[in-house]
Amino acid sequence: QSVLTQPPSVSAAPGQKVTISCSGNSSNIGNNYVSWYRQLPGTAPKLLIYDNNKRPSGIPDRFSGSKSGSSATLGITGLQTGDEADYYCGTWDNSLSAGLFGGGTKLTVL
Amino acid sequence: EVQLVETGGGLIRRGGSLRLSCAASGITVSSNYMSWVRQAPGKGLEWVSVMSVGGSTYYADSVKGRFTISRDNSRNTLYLQMNSLRPEDTAIYYCARVLFTFHYDSSGYSWYLDDWGQGTLVTVSS
Numbered sequence: 072q073s074v075l076t077q078p079p080s081v082s083a084a085p086g087q088k089v090t091i092s093c094s095g096n097s098s099n100i101g102n103n104y105v106s107w108y109r110q111l112p113g114t115a116p117k118l119l120i121y122d123n124n125k126r127p128s129g130i131p132d133r134f135s136g137s138k139s140g141s142s143a144t145l146g147i148t149g150l151q152t153g154d155e156a157d158y159y160c161g162t163w164d165n166s167l168s169a170g171l172f173g174g175g176t177k178l179t180v181l
Numbered sequence: 182e183v184q185l186v187e188t189g190g191g192l193i194r195r196g197g198s199l200r201l202s203c204a205a206s207g208i209t210v211s212s213n214y215m216s217w218v219r220q221a222p223g224k225g226l227e228w229v230s231v232m233s234v235g236g237s238t239y240y241a242d243s244v245k246g247r248f249t250i251s252r253d254n255s256r257n258t259l260y261l262q263m264n265s266l267r268p269e270d271t272a273i274y275y276c277a278r279v280l281f282t283f284h285y286d287s288s289g290y291s292w293y294l295d296d297w298g299q300g301t302l303v304t305v306s307s
Binding site for chain 1: 216218225226227228231239240241242275279280281284288289290291292293294295297298299300
């Protein structure tokens with residue numbers, strides 16, 4: 072069971088918006104920055120968002136991130152079938168002195 | 182362009198040892214935080230270990246005392262020595278470059294993995 076909690080699955084129609092939540096505590100998300108990753112089937116994860124809301128070069132502005140207290144949210148607008156993937160949040164935990172990932176959320180574009 | 186290539190995976194019996202390698206190009210391993218992350222079949226990502234620029238190391242509790250992260254600066258390669266392997270260590274192992282900094286203005290750590298290898302599969306039989 073992951074320290075960071077994500078919903079196992081979310082779904083939405085093409086063109087719609089979806090949000091994925093990631094809940095932690097004061098040892099991790101509450102006091103550190105959050106990153107988000109996308110993993111397409113059979114491939115390595117790819118960085119989508121870092122420092123809560125920053126996008127690496129090449130990531131479209133359809134992807135956004137936010138943080139409030141000990142929770143973070145990934146938003147995806149203009150959903151495409153190619154967005155079907157597993158999404159993970161990540162951060163550092165000060166008490167564990169360890170990196171953390173959420174359990175992952177499978178996005179289905181209906 | 183950053184390229185990370187993991188090798189060394191395979192089938193090993195419970196209790197055995199294996200050393201994974203991650204050869205880097207486009208970056209200098211010794212000038213970056215480098216991490217290992219694993220993913221069991223059909224499961225999520227699990228952080229395994231990280232080595233700092235200064236050589237400090239950190240491990241997940243699940244591997245502490247059994248796994249050792251190291252690097253060879255002359256080969257620009259990161260390693261993961263895995264001993265006393267268990268069936269639950271079966272996973273794809275990825276190496277990744279980590280950006281790990283402390284923001285004094287917010288008193289918080291920024292930790293994210295921006296470059297990943299393709300992974301190498303380790304299977305531990307019982």
